[in-house]
Each structure stands twice: as C-alpha cells, then as structure tokens.
Amino acid sequence: MIRHFKIWVTTLGLVLAGLILFFAGSLYVGGCSYHNNCVDGGRAQFTHTPIATLIPATLPANALPFPSSSSSDNCTVTAQVLLSAWVSAGFSETQAFNFTDLNNVACEASYTDLQPLFSQSNLWYSGSLACTDCHNAALSKAASAQLDLNSYAGVVAGSHRSPGSTTGVDILGGGDWQASTLNQVLFVTHQMPYGLPANSVPAGGPTILAGLPLAVVNATPEPTPSGEEIARPNTPGGTGSAVDLTGDPVVGKQIYIDNCQMCHGTEGKGDVLNPGTDDGTVPELNPIDSTLVSSDYSTYAYNMDLFIQNGSRPAGVNPSRVMPPWGSQNGLTQQQIADVIAYIINLNK
Numbered sequence: 586m587i588r589h590f591k592i593w594v595t596t597l598g599l600v601l602a603g604l605i606l607f608f609a610g611s612l613y614v615g616g617c618s619y620h621n622n623c624v625d626g627g628r629a630q631f632t633h634t635p636i637a638t639l640i641p642a643t644l645p646a647n648a649l650p651f652p653s654s655s656s657s658d659n660c661t662v663t664a665q666v667l668l669s670a671w672v673s674a675g676f677s678e679t680q681a682f683n684f685t686d687l688n689n690v691a692c693e694a695s696y697t698d699l700q701p702l703f704s705q706s707n708l709w710y711s712g713s714l715a716c717t718d719c720h721n722a723a724l725s726k727a728a729s730a731q732l733d734l735n736s737y738a739g740v741v742a743g744s745h746r747s748p749g750s751t752t753g754v755d756i757l758g759g760g761d762w763q764a765s766t767l768n769q770v771l772f773v774t775h776q777m778p779y780g781l782p783a784n785s786v787p788a789g790g791p792t793i794l795a796g797l798p799l800a801v802v803n804a805t806p807e808p809t810p811s812g813e814e815i816a817r818p819n820t821p822g823g824t825g826s827a828v829d830l831t832g833d834p835v836v837g838k839q840i841y842i843d844n845c846q847m848c849h850g851t852e853g854k855g856d857v858l859n860p861g862t863d864d865g866t867v868p869e870l871n872p873i874d875s876t877l878v879s880s881d882y883s884t885y886a887y888n889m890d891l892f893i894q895n896g897s898r899p900a901g902v903n904p905s906r907v908m909p910p911w912g913s914q915n916g917l918t919q920q921q922i923a924d925v926i927a928y929i930i931n932l933n934k
C-alpha cells in the first residue's frame with residue numbers, strides 16, 4: 586500500500602515536471618519559431634507615428650484671452666480668420682497682415698500674434714494639448730508627422746522632414762490657404778488637434794484676442810512739447826552778458842519785487858490785467874511758458890534773457906503794458922539781470 590503510494594506520487598511529480606517543460610518550450614517556439622537568436626520573444630514590431638499621450642494631471646482654467654500680454658485694445662478673432670489672413674498675405678515672419686475681426690473692425694497682426702495658437706495648451710478646447718506637445722523639434726523620434734510648430738522656421742519648413750533638413754512637405758499651400766494642409770487638418774477634416782473629442786472645437790477654432798485695430802496702429806502720436814515753437818520777443822536783439830554770469834536768486838528776489846512784480850504779480854503768479862492785448866493779461870512767470878523751460882541752465886537763461894534784454898510788445902491793438910527793454914536801455918545791470926533770471930528759475934523748480 587505504502588509502496589503503491591510512493592510510485593503514484595513519483596509518477597505524478599514526473600508528469601507535472603514534463604508539463605512545465607512543455608509549456609515553457611511551447612512559449613519559446615511560439616514566439617521565436619525554431620531558431621535560437623530571437624530577441625524580445627519575437628513579438629511583432631509596430632511602426633507608428635508617435636503621439637504624445639501625457640495629459641497634464643491638473644488642467645489650467647480655459648485660456649481666453651491670450652497671450653497674457655493682451656489688452657482690451659486687441660482685436661477679437663477666430664483662429665481660422667487669423668491663420669487664413671496670415672497665409673493668404675504670404676506668411677511673413679515680420680510683415681504685418683490685415684484682417685477684419687468679429688466686431689467688424691479693420692485690424693492688423695503679425696506672426697507673433699498667431700504662434701500661441703500652436704504653442705498654448707488648453708486653447709483649442711478645454712484640456713487640449715498644445716500642438717507643440719506633439720509637433721516639435723525632436724524630428725528624429727518624437728515629433729508627430731516630423732513637423733515642428735515651435736517656431737516660424739519650423740512652420741514654414743513643413744512636415745515629414747528629416748532632422749537637419751529645412752524643407753519638408755509644405756503645410757501652407759504655398760500661400761493658397763484653401764489648398765493648405767493646415768486648413769485641411771484644422772477646419773475641413775477636423776483631425777487636429779489630434780485626439781480632439783467630438784464637437785469640442787468650434788468650426789472656426791478658438792476665439793482669441795490678437796493684433797490691433799488699424800485706427801490704433803495709425804493714430805498719430807501727440808505732438809511733443811519739444812516740437813512746439815519756442816516763445817520769442819517781437820523786438821529784435823540778442824542776449825546780454827548776463828547769460829554768462831552766475832546769478833544770485835536771493836538778490837534776484839528783491840530786484841524782482843522792485844522791477845517786475847507790478848506786471849508779473851507776486852512771486853510771478855501773474856493775474857495782472859493787460860487791456861488792449863489779445864491775451865488780456867500779462868504772462869505769468871510762475872509757472873513760466875513751458876517752451877522757455879530747458880533742463881540745460883544756459884538755454885533756459887538764454888530764452889528768458891532775450892525778453893529781458895530787449896523787451897517785447899504783446900500782440901493786440903493797443904497794449905496797456907509792454908515788457909520794457911531792461912538790458913539795452915540799462916534799466917538793470919547785467920549782474921542784476923543774471924540774479925533775477927536765477928530767481929525766476931528757482932520759482933519754477
């Protein structure tokens with residue numbers, strides 16, 4: 586009985602060992618056929634266009650408006666209108682191109698305005714990858730369709746491009762937007778962005794803020810104060826030697842009170858009537874006419890001295906008060922004029 590049992594157990598053990606060997610052998614033969622040089626179990630090697638599958642774990646909030654620098658001045662436009670205007674205008678990197686925005690405003694933009702359509706994630710639909718997550722500079726391996734949408738050069742060079750080569754298959758239709766591959770995959774067959782859920786992207790692509798209204802672009806800048814004509818006396822004559830002297834503003838204050846205040850007001854604040862003139866008042870000296878002001882002291886003194894040396898008759902039919910010629914008629918010495926100039930410049934600081 587015990588002997589029979591031993592034989593039985595031994596037989597069972599041998600049968601099991603045989604089964605295991607047969608199973609392992611059949612695995613090898615099934616994978617590698619009857620040769621001994623097979624790698625990786627001879628599993629079929631798949632060749633496929635790589636697709637990035639790393640979806641960001643946390644999706645940022647939906648990305649309108651963009652770029653972050655955009656402002657309320659920007660035009661509102663769909664990706665389709667922006668891209669077609671750019672391609673149709675000859676797809677320049679630097680030249681501006683025109684388009685009409687959703688509010689019917691005539692606008693202009695340049696390449697930099699549309700690059701974010703390729704490189705910004707979460708733009709074409711909520712949670713979308715950026716085109717550049719798949720189409721990037723890694724042409725030798727990871728870049729889908731061997732297309733690099735990261736730069737102007739890459740976009741223009743096209744798809745199915747060997748690394749290092751600057752020419753691939755044109756995706757811009759040579760400037761014919763309707764015929765272009767870009768238009769086809771985005772707006773005709775709706776293949777891109779690859780993996781888009783059904784009905785996730787509006788027909789014209791996302792609406793973005795880009796470019797500027799032509800009215801803003803062409804607005805003439807405000808005339809600068811430096812462009813204004815500098816006020817000059819209507820009496821001819823040059824400056825005196827006062828402009829070469831150093832004035833003392835403390836001394837100048839008393840000279841001002843004694844000789845100038847009756848017409849130009851306390852501390853130069855004006856408000857003195859001058860009937861018979863176009864202005865109606867004597868000009869104030871504090872603040873002084875901005876065209877006379879200069880950051881360069883000698884220019885500032887020069888502008889004032891022309892009036893003080895030679896005097897000036899204000900415009901008008903019959904001026905009651907006329908600026909006297911202090912220098913040319915020796916009403917004041919050149920040093921006194923230098924002092925009063927220093928005082929007025931001090932008042933205007």
Ligand code: HEC
Pocket residue numbers: 634635636637702703709714715716717718719720729730732744745754756766767770771777778779780
């Ligand atoms: C998830 C990866 C992925 C994303 C994101 C993606 N693509 Fe693609 N794209 C592909 C793949 C893969 C192909 C090749 C498809 C094929 O051959 O059938 C392709 C093909 C293309 C082609 C055709 C190239 C050619 O000449 O055959 C264009 C153009 C294109 N994509 C543009 C874009 C644009 C523009 C975006 C963004 C709006 C985008 N793709 C987003 C993976 C992606």
Ligand code: HEC
Pocket residue numbers: 816818819840841844845846847848849859867868869870873874889892893897898899900906907908909911925926
């Ligand atoms: C009798 C009145 C009178 C007195 C006194 C007088 N001014 Fe004048 N001043 C005028 C009038 C009027 C003008 C405007 C001249 C013009 O517009 O052509 C003027 C113009 C000026 C200007 C040019 C200002 C501008 O904005 O165009 C300066 C500078 C000036 N005066 C300085 C002085 C100084 C300094 C004194 C004293 C030493 C003085 N004035 C005394 C009447 C006077």
